[in-house]
Amino acid sequence: MNLSNIKRFWISFVLAIPMLIQMSAMPFHWMMPGYNWIAFITTTIIMAISAAPYWSSAWAAFKHHNANMNTLVAVGTSVAYFYSIFAMFTGREVYFESAAFVTVFVLLGDAMEEKMHNNASNALAKLIDLQAKDAEVERNGKFVKVPLEQVKVGDIIRVKPGEKVPVDGVIVHGSSTLDESMVTGESMPVTKKKGDDVVGSTINTNGTFTFKATKVGSDTMLSQIVDLVKKAQTSHAPIQNLTDKISNIFVPAVLIIAIITFVLWYVFLGATAVNAMLFAVSVVVIACPCALGLATPTALMVGTARSAKMGVLIKNGEVLEEVSDIDTVVFDKTGTITVGKPQVTDVVGDQNKVLTIAASLENNSEHPLATAVVKKANENNISLANVKNFAAIEGKGVKANYGDQEAFVGSERLLEDISISREMKDQAAKLQKEAKTVVYVGLGKEIIGLIAIQDVPKPSSKAAIAELKKRGLKTVMLTGDNENVAQAISEEIGIDQVIAGVLPTEKAAEIKKLQNSGRTVAFVGDGINDAPALSTANVGIAMGSGTDIAIESGGIVLVQNDLMGVVRALDISKKTFNRIKLNLFWALIYNTIGIPIAAGLFMGLGLTLSPELAGLAMAFSSVSVVTSSLLLNKTKIAGTTA
Numbered sequence: 001m002n003l004s005n006i007k008r009f010w011i012s013f014v015l016a017i018p019m020l021i022q023m024s025a026m027p028f029h030w031m032m033p034g035y036n037w038i039a040f041i042t043t044t045i046i047m048a049i050s051a052a053p054y055w056s057s058a059w060a061a062f063k064h065h066n067a068n069m070n071t072l073v074a075v076g077t078s079v080a081y082f083y084s085i086f087a088m089f090t091g092r093e094v095y096f097e098s099a100a101f102v103t104v105f106v107l108l109g110d111a112m113e114e115k116m117h118n119n120a121s122n123a124l125a126k127l128i129d130l131q132a133k134d135a136e137v138e139r140n141g142k143f144v145k146v147p148l149e150q151v152k153v154g155d156i157i158r159v160k161p162g163e164k165v166p167v168d169g170v171i172v173h174g175s176s177t178l179d180e181s182m183v184t185g186e187s188m189p190v191t192k193k194k195g196d197d198v199v200g201s202t203i204n205t206n207g208t209f210t211f212k213a214t215k216v217g218s219d220t221m222l223s224q225i226v227d228l229v230k231k232a233q234t235s236h237a238p239i240q241n242l243t244d245k246i247s248n249i250f251v252p253a254v255l256i257i258a259i260i261t262f263v264l265w266y267v268f269l270g271a272t273a274v275n276a277m278l279f280a281v282s283v284v285v286i287a288c289p290c291a292l293g294l295a296t297p298t299a300l301m302v303g304t305a306r307s308a309k310m311g312v313l314i315k316n317g318e319v320l321e322e323v324s325d326i327d328t329v330v331f332d333k334t335g336t337i338t339v340g341k342p343q344v345t346d347v348v349g350d351q352n353k354v355l356t357i358a359a360s361l362e363n364n365s366e367h368p369l370a371t372a373v374v375k376k377a378n379e380n381n382i383s384l385a386n387v388k389n390f391a392a393i394e395g396k397g398v399k400a401n402y403g404d405q406e407a408f409v410g411s412e413r414l415l416e417d418i419s420i421s422r423e424m425k426d427q428a429a430k431l432q433k434e435a436k437t438v439v440y441v442g443l444g445k446e447i448i449g450l451i452a453i454q455d456v457p458k459p460s461s462k463a464a465i466a467e468l469k470k471r472g473l474k475t476v477m478l479t480g481d482n483e484n485v486a487q488a489i490s491e492e493i494g495i496d497q498v499i500a501g502v503l504p505t506e507k508a509a510e511i512k513k514l515q516n517s518g519r520t521v522a523f524v525g526d527g528i529n530d531a532p533a534l535s536t537a538n539v540g541i542a543m544g545s546g547t548d549i550a551i552e553s554g555g556i557v558l559v560q561n562d563l564m565g566v567v568r569a570l571d572i573s574k575k576t577f578n579r580i581k582l583n584l585f586w587a588l589i590y591n592t593i594g595i596p597i598a599a600g601l602f603m604g605l606g607l608t609l610s611p612e613l614a615g616l617a618m619a620f621s622s623v624s625v626v627t628s629s630l631l632l633n634k635t636k637i638a639g640t641t642a
């Protein structure tokens with residue numbers, strides 16, 4: 001029968017009510033007329049509707065010479081049920097309620113998990129509901145309202161105050177303040193102007209602007225977030241293997257203990273066969289480790305959803321475990337610690353000549369430093385020349401033929417056989433100590449000048465580093481830039497160690513070195529050219545840039561381009577993992593304490609467990625596990641208000 005666990009639970013619960021009444025009336029020596037028949041019929045229906053799935057799962061496992069937790073449910077309920085039928089027709093006392101209540105209680109745990117699952121999916125569905133239903137799109141020079149599905153990439157869309165941004169895009173006209181909290185978790189509204197990214201489903205507060213759609217449908221950031229969370233929630237955490245292992249040993253062990261219990265009581269301790277059987281059934285029921293199966297998935301479900309709300313996307317359960325062992329956090333410099341929008345601050349030498357040559361070359365490069373140089377030249381109204389044979393030397397600089405001479409712009413490492421004057425060197429060092437990146441500009445065999453370029457740290461970088469250090473983590477900056485500059489920036493924000501002058505291709509190797517020296521490393525990068533380092537690190541944390549969060553490498557993706565996200569990511573991951581461990585404790589503690597009691601070991605003290613009480617205790621362990629997972633929503637996480 002294809003009923004949900006929740007329905008099964010309610011049906012069984014209602015059917016079990018007469019037995020509940022009879023049990024409560026026991027002390028008053030009242031007997032419900034026709035009780036045996038009522039109990040027989042209701043329990044039979046409960047067995048057919050609710051216990052049968054456990055029986056068939058146990059049978060399937062048995063055929064493969066396996067035993068799972070359903071084996072325990074099946075053995076416990078079927079023994080009580082079939083014995084009661086035999087007892088009924090031979091005029092003995094029946095124990096239908098044991099079979100019925102154990103089933104109801106096992107189902108309670110399963111129904112709770114199902115409910116939680118539904119809530120989690122509903123929460124995700126609600127996220128999608130946040131989307132606007134239509135958009136004001138420019139068609140033939142006029143703005144017209146069209147349904148969301150008809151919006152295409154490249155459309156120009158107008159957004160008025162109070163409206164939702166329909167899809168992802170870039171502002172082409174106007175500016176406004178947007179509430180992005182639903183996507184990034186950031187409660188402060190953000191001001192956006194021409195050229196800035198806007199995210200679908202965020203709310204425009206005051207201004208009117210038009211933007212060009214860059215992502216629609218399932219490509220939008222929101223859709224990607226929902227996808228990632230869905231995947232994470234159903235992912236496997238390695239700690240689950242432990243759960244499976246425990247079940248594999250536990251179940252057969254329990255069955256053996258149950259048999260020993262029966263034999264001891266019946267043969268050696270003089271109990272009646274019925275009482276010995278009830279002890280054995282209680283053992284089987286209390287030992288049922290169904291809460292164990294709930295420990296990991298429920299915590300994962302709550303933890304990943306909660307973190308998504310704070311703009312931290314955890315890709316799978318595996319990451320959570322790795323995070324707990326992290327002792328070192330390595331950061332990329334440009335765009336991660338710094339804003340990533342460098343500005344030219346000083347030009348040494350003949351300003352016009354230096355900028356003309358440098359910008360003419362850099363005009364062919366995509367490097368952030370190149371962008372800064374070209375921008376400066378444009379501001380100074382310098383016209384650029386065409387260059388020939390342009391070549392970018394990764395991590396070093398650029399070269400090209402300028403007129404009939406070879407020209408270059410780049411770091412000291414690019415210069416090779418060209419000597420730098422003492423004066424030039426001193427000037428470069430002085431600028432570098434001011435946290436400015438210095439590039440040399442050369443023509444032929446001569447260096448004609450220097451350009452100093454500054455990229456300032458993000459406002460939150462310093463505070464984030466302090467938070468990480470407070471957690472006992474070592475912080476490291478990894479950069480292709482010069483040692484002096486790297487030192488200056490790291491001092492400014494309090495980073496412990498600097499690894500400078502590293503070529504882009506060597507970054508992963510540097511991570512490996514740290515790991516070989518015994519460190520467990522998280523690497524934080526922008527996810528675009530840091531892929532090898534992200535995947536080499538024990539935990540890769542990729543910073544989302546703009547609306548792109550579909551970053552393959554890296555177990556964690558931060559929606560916001562802000563280092564505080566790293567602190568949040570580490571905190572929520574650790575809390576979720578610790579919750580899983582706590583859950584495992586809750587799941588096992590009842591069984592462990594309960595087995596000897598159920599076996600009648602404390603009979604002398606008047607402490608025994610009937611099968612239905614054993615069922616209740618077992619259900620309680622499921623309930624505490626689910627509750628404990630739900631409480632993850634309430635724990636405090638640094639840097640969040642929730």
Ligand SMILES: Nc1ncnc2c1ncn2[C@@H]1O[C@H](COP(=O)(O)OP(=O)(O)OP(=O)(O)O)[C@@H](O)[C@H]1O
Pocket residue numbers: 332333334362365367369370394395396397398409410411412437438439478479480481482502503504
């Ligand atoms: N297009 C370029 N123009 C001028 N200099 C360049 C260029 N590309 C690289 N360089 C020089 O090579 C150095 C290393 O560049 P790389 O791209 O590896 O790192 P970065 O951008 O400085 O910093 P990070 O490693 O933190 O991202 C730069 O600091 C610069 O001196």
Ligand SMILES: [Cu+]
Pocket residue numbers: 106287288289290291618619
């Ligand atoms: Cu159970």
